[in-house]
Amino acid sequence: MNTLLNKKKEPIDKLAGASAGGRSLAAEAIRRMARSPVAIVGAVITALFVLLAIFAPLLAPKDPFARTMQDKVELGRGIIPGPMPGYPLGVDDFGRDFLSRLLVGAQQTLLVGVVATLIGVAIGMIIGVLAGAFGGWVDTVLMRFVDVLLSVPSLLLAISVAALFANPNQWTVIIAVSIVSVPIFARLLRGAMLAQRDADHVLAATSLGVKRHTVVLRHMLPNSVGPVIVQATLTLATSIIEAAALSFLGLGDPDPSRAEWGLMLGNAAQHFLDIRPELAYYPAIAIIIVALGFTLLGESMREALDPKNRR
Amino acid sequence: MLRFIVRRLLQAIPTLLILSILIFAWLRALPGGPAGALLGDKATPAKIADLNHVLGLDQPIFVQYFKFLGRVLTGDFGNSLSSTQPVLQEILDFMPATIELSISALIIAVGLGIPLGYLAARFRGGVLDNVTIILTLVGVAVPVFFLGYLLQNNLAAPLGLPSQGRLSTGLDATNITGFAVLDGIMTQEWDAVWDALRHLVLPAFTLATIPLAVITRITRASVLDVLNEDFIRTAKSKGLGEQTIRGRHVLRNALLPVATTIGLQTGLLLGGAVLTERVFNFRGLGYLLAEGIERKDFPRLQALILLGALVYVLVNMLVDVSYGLIDPRVRVR
Numbered sequence: 001m002n003t004l005l006n007k008k009k010e011p012i013d014k015l016a017g018a019s020a021g022g023r024s025l026a027a028e029a030i031r032r033m034a035r036s037p038v039a040i041v042g043a044v045i046t047a048l049f050v051l052l053a054i055f056a057p058l059l060a061p062k063d064p065f066a067r068t069m070q071d072k073v074e075l076g077r078g079i080i081p082g083p084m085p086g087y088p089l090g091v092d093d094f095g096r097d098f099l100s101r102l103l104v105g106a107q108q109t110l111l112v113g114v115v116a117t118l119i120g121v122a123i124g125m126i127i128g129v130l131a132g133a134f135g136g137w138v139d140t141v142l143m144r145f146v147d148v149l150l151s152v153p154s155l156l157l158a159i160s161v162a163a164l165f166a167n168p169n170q171w172t173v174i175i176a177v178s179i180v181s182v183p184i185f186a187r188l189l190r191g192a193m194l195a196q197r198d199a200d201h202v203l204a205a206t207s208l209g210v211k212r213h214t215v216v217l218r219h220m221l222p223n224s225v226g227p228v229i230v231q232a233t234l235t236l237a238t239s240i241i242e243a244a245a246l247s248f249l250g251l252g253d254p255d256p257s258r259a260e261w262g263l264m265l266g267n268a269a270q271h272f273l274d275i276r277p278e279l280a281y282y283p284a285i286a287i288i289i290v291a292l293g294f295t296l297l298g299e300s301m302r303e304a305l306d307p308k309n310r311r
Numbered sequence: 312m313l314r315f316i317v318r319r320l321l322q323a324i325p326t327l328l329i330l331s332i333l334i335f336a337w338l339r340a341l342p343g344g345p346a347g348a349l350l351g352d353k354a355t356p357a358k359i360a361d362l363n364h365v366l367g368l369d370q371p372i373f374v375q376y377f378k379f380l381g382r383v384l385t386g387d388f389g390n391s392l393s394s395t396q397p398v399l400q401e402i403l404d405f406m407p408a409t410i411e412l413s414i415s416a417l418i419i420a421v422g423l424g425i426p427l428g429y430l431a432a433r434f435r436g437g438v439l440d441n442v443t444i445i446l447t448l449v450g451v452a453v454p455v456f457f458l459g460y461l462l463q464n465n466l467a468a469p470l471g472l473p474s475q476g477r478l479s480t481g482l483d484a485t486n487i488t489g490f491a492v493l494d495g496i497m498t499q500e501w502d503a504v505w506d507a508l509r510h511l512v513l514p515a516f517t518l519a520t521i522p523l524a525v526i527t528r529i530t531r532a533s534v535l536d537v538l539n540e541d542f543i544r545t546a547k548s549k550g551l552g553e554q555t556i557r558g559r560h561v562l563r564n565a566l567l568p569v570a571t572t573i574g575l576q577t578g579l580l581l582g583g584a585v586l587t588e589r590v591f592n593f594r595g596l597g598y599l600l601a602e603g604i605e606r607k608d609f610p611r612l613q614a615l616i617l618l619g620a621l622v623y624v625l626v627n628m629l630v631d632v633s634y635g636l637i638d639p640r641v642r643v644r
Binding site: 145151160163237245250266269273277280284288292295296 | 579585607
């Protein structure tokens with residue numbers, strides 16, 4: 001009996017996974033996004049940012065950590081040299097080439113955004129799937145917890161988590177920012193699980209004797225991936241902005257050698273905006289463009305995946 | 312209706328209780344333990360032992376929690392490490408500034424957001440619509456504190472607006488309620504009212520950006536949804552005038568989802584106030600919190616975080632109740 005079921009598993013899974021129409025929902029969504037200018041702009045910005053993050057060390061004209069111009073900087077007298085030959089964007093408060101730091105900063109910024117989002121997705125997914133798949137008291141307890149996380153304004157939540165660590169660093173920032181998105185993903189996945197609990201494909205798989213955890217993981221979860229990707233894309237944007245806010249409040253990485261846009265912006269805005277405002281403008285513009293790119297991509301994906309817009 | 316309100320009130324209690332447990336756990340997890348964190352630099356082994364006893368940390372965990380709950384309910388948050396005043400007093404002193412700032416920001420966000428969203432939806436696909444969409448997307452992507460500095464450095468001087476604080480130094484304003492504008496009106500010190508309002512402009516606009524962007528977007532989407540409803544077609548086909556349809560059918564129905572969003576904006580306002588007040592040295596609760604972080608003033612942080620969550624829960628409850636008032640369908644569920 002058991003072997004029979006195992007043999008049949010593959011085709012059943014395929015049957016349950018395939019959609020009724022000719023084209024899959026994903027293919028349909030991609031087709032629709034390719035026609036939307038908003039989606040294209042978002043995708044191009046995102047792609048350029050990711051490429052920049054990967055190849056930044058090769059693109060940076062100078063060593064972003066070398067304090068080559070430190071003797072020219074006199075913070076006490078309000079002097080930070082501006083653009084000069086070899087330093088097209090000038091130098092920062094430690095006399096390091098700002099262009100190189102801005103380029104390399106893409107890497108750290110992407111890291112903060114991606115890791116924070118992934119942690120949020122992972123924890124939120126576990127909570128949401130458990131709550132949605134089991135229901136009953138598990139659901140009640142987990143969702144109460146999620147409600148409480150949602151009841152704290154997001155920046156306050158991030159601040160209170162960050163304050164728990166005696167020595168702030170890159171990882172404490174990432175953890176603080178990721179906690180904020182946990183309840184959002186938990187709710188999203190719970191909703192997706194509940195919506196599918198009585199769906200035909202789940203009923204079919206269950207009646208064929210597929211084990212419950214297999215039904216949840218292989219039949220229900222893959223069907224919720226769309227909204228999760230959308231939300232993750234949007235969360236990436238807010239994570240980068242929130243990390244910048246934490247740096248600004250003094251809860252960021254105190255290591256001055258790190259090049260990350262939020263850190264650079266928070267530092268410049270707080271300490272030498274009146275001396276050389278460009279040092280805040282450049283990372284700020286970079287953050288705004290990248291956040292905008294992810295937001296555009298996420299919103300257009302949401303629209304493309306919405307069955308209401310299906311033709 | 313009363314039953315609906317009471318039920319909604321009761322629903323908030325478990326959330327607040329779990330929240331108190333989390334804050335209790337948070338205090339215990341702070342670096343240096345609760346006593347060490349609450350004493351800060353002044354911590355000596357003797358003092359820690361002393362405070363441990365006062366806080367009941369030498370007692371079973373359940374006793375500790377109920378003692379904590381008792382202190383919270385009576386508003387006893389201990390003394391601030393930075394000012395050595397009772398935290399509750401600090402909060403009461405600084406709260407009016409934040410309320411004043413948040414209300415101003417909310418007025419800007421609602422006052423501009425709803426008309427803008429409505430117009431964008433009415434002229435869908437037009438220039439205004441496209442500009443609005445782009446602005447709302449950019450508005451959310453700009454870090455609040457950066458926008459604050461931008462306005463402060465580039466607009467304050469040309470517009471002749473103050474860029475720091477709540478009132479000009481040297482201005483002799485009578486303090487009654489702590490609300491600078493209200494006090495001025497009550498004492499008829501019109502120069503103080505004018506001065507306080509001028510100090511509010513830049514911070515309020517800074518704080519308003521994100522809620523403004525969100526409210527505009529929601530209004531636009533909601534108006535578009537309503538325009539597609541059957542009852543609009545019915546209204547048109549029975550020959551109602553455009554004005555009547557717009558005012559009584561479209562706007563009234565479209566504003567329901569907007570009302571819910573406004574409740575959610577309080578969370579953004581509370582978070583944004585921390586950044587905005589820091590930038591403009593606007594001495595409110597956000598300023599208090601930002602300073603508390605720098606000085607590791609945990610008694611203050613604990614109280615402010617609890618207060619922030621409490622306000623957020625209460626406001627959303629009020630929004631739910633008002634939602635029931637506007638839309639009878641909600642009450643039935």
